[in-house]
Amino acid sequence: MFLSRYERMIARRYLLPGKGEAFILIVAAFSLGAVTLGVFALVVTMSVMNGFRAELFDKIVGLNGHAVVQAYGGQMRDWRDIVKLSEATKGVTSATPLIEQPLMTTYNGRVEGVLLRGMRVADICTNKTIGSKVVMGSLASLTPGSGRIAIGSGLADSLGAVVGSQISLISPQGQTTPFGTVPRIVQYTVGAIFTIGVSDYDKIYVIMPMEDAQTLLMLGDSVGMVELQTTDPDRVGQILAPLSDKIGNRGVVQDWRMMNAQLFEALSVERVVMFCLLSLIILVAAFNIASSLIMLVRAKTRDIAILRTMGASRNGLLRIFMTVGTTIGSLGIVLGLLLAGIALTFRQGVVDLIQRISGQNIWDPQVRFLTELPAKTNPVEVVAIVLIALLLTFLATLYPAFKAASTDPVQVLRYD
Template identity: 45%
Template sequence: MSAVAETEAASPDALRNGSARPFSAFERLVAWRYLRPRRKEAAVSIVTMISLVGVTLGVAALIIVMAVMNGFRAELLDRILGLNGHLVISAIERPLDDYDAVSERIAAVPGVKLVTPIVEGQALATGNVGAGSGVLVRGVRGEDFVKLESISGNIQEGSLESYLTGDGVAIGSRMAVDLGLIVGDRIKVISPEGDVTPFGTTPRVKSYPVRAIFEMGMSEYDRSIIFMPLEEAQLYFNQEGIAQVIEVFVEDPDAVDSYRPEVEKAAGRPIYISDWRQRNQAFFSALIIERNAMFLILSIVVLVASLNIVASLIMMVKEKARGVAILRTMGATQASVMRIFIMAGIGVGFVGTVAGFLLGLLVCLNIRSIQRLMNWMAGADVWDPTIRFLSEIPAKMNPYETVAVVILSLSLSFLAAIVPAWRAAKLDPVEALRYE
């Protein structure tokens, strides 16, 4: 059936009833038939399909990228906060020589999960192969090391029990590879802050057996951190009986400000407190800026896809000019014609948005399988953890952001349909049928 015949099939009563209320059954029927592909209107159908595919890919890309950015931030936050305290207490006036008593008092504060005295310092580490590499040596108590689940729960070689004997160290998996070490080998640690002699300060050199090898999944930590017992670290860095800082882990890291007064009161001595937001402010601010920039850039992709809807509807108005004129002569109002073409544009946008959402959801749920497939096809690791910190591509969909993407796509599709629909409504039936 031709477009004219379909138009003529509509009764005057249907036209009048369709004019009385928005998006009536008659208007939906005509809009659907205008969208159906026809041989004589191949160009319109092709442009419509391009618009549909463009909206689909734009929405999917926006959902996937935002999910990866959110996953990247969440994974980094989890890794950083899993190793570093949410609150860091430093000494004022005198060293933390009473760290055990202070730790016990702070541990009794409601909401505090773990209190860890720390001694740490920079050093140079060498192993069986390759040159030495700079490392951060962290001394922690054995019972605290067990509670650091991001480390103790990810031991790849050796065992937690072997480390807790107190005569060895735990190193990251990438450090073990770089230095050619396995469990049982000895790692040499060189510190510039050694013994003072009449000839000056000599570097302190000491070797320790490797008792455990862990893998956090964050390349920077897996490559640069050595854990050793607190007492041994105090001896190595000439800090006998002293802790440099006390790290406090709380139940709600986002509400660290609420813990400050109680922690200061429990410390019972002059202290300075900093939190994880202050220590990583530049890093996480950069992530937020990058995420917002990616949202803006990919929103432009969806906008461009919506402009294709404008092109397809303008071509549709031109092709359907005779049918629109007949509708007008049969009693359809300008508002009814405008709603028909708005529904046609929204229909393309709606189908593209739903398809893009499903495609984005599918990719996000299978992101790691896709990563392994890409690694297999490329014959190399396409996600270099030494550059991107994490060993796998993370993806975490935020429901609010996903809904915002869907609303954005549908809104742009609606706005894109207004101008062509307005032109169709303003079409003069006399001019359209003059030469028929």
């Protein structure tokens, strides 16, 4: 929008009304604040929700893979063939045999339900989700036959266990006697404590070498599943389609979308709903801009009539008032983006401060899944928010601008 020199001067004066028009300035300031608040709320909320989804996805997929080949009956005896077939499939980057079994554990009179995971020692040490999150001990101590295991930090807190503690795992699959099956109770030493960052995982996971898990569960040389990693998790169904045909009736392929469908679908719906609801703040801000411009036009009716008699065109008046409105909206957008950037940078500090002031734990890991408030800003979404705010601001200026441009100087100045 190109303005002449006099149009820029008038627009600048209308942005800062005189002493007798302080009320118009206050309304314009509220409009500026509303746009700022709307952009700030949208950017922060969408960034936090994107971060929550990305962090949760990384934790879940990092531990459970993009997909698993689940054995029928819970035991996969030909797992080596499945691993070879999987690694030969285009798009599959790794295939890891696993054993997972719900068990009970006890220590110092405390009993907790756990999920035992048996993995090859090399896979334990190279797993980024586990290996980079060891808070006590060392994964290198987990060797077959050593009797050492790694447990989640939440489970360690629940049991009161530390590295070196002797905890017992209770397996219902034990020896059969005339009085029934006697559960197996085997004692292990805690060799490492890790924290994944997902509360539900940290308080149930027990990691041990695959050979020890096979012995504990009396599986022989069998495993329960083969975990798969692919080059593109969003195309995991297409990538693994050939593998499903090769495996046939030996197992079933389940990808991360099947295993966590309800969770990620709920997050997607929530993102859309939050975006729509928070966009209403910007819509309200646009109405405020429209109302402030209407008041400005009413206050400046005589000035507009004089400008028309001096040769100002209708298009010139249109440009002036549209510039005033869009300037307010643009300043609000810039301020909103700056505030959002600051809030996202210091988000965890803000959460901690609110918790100290209120005395409430507003970010409980057991409720929120993650231990810290995540954030991931999507540039495409930020651009969309800016464009929506600019569009609504522009539309809000149309009626006041046309009203100003249609002012009849004869009618206004007739009795002056």
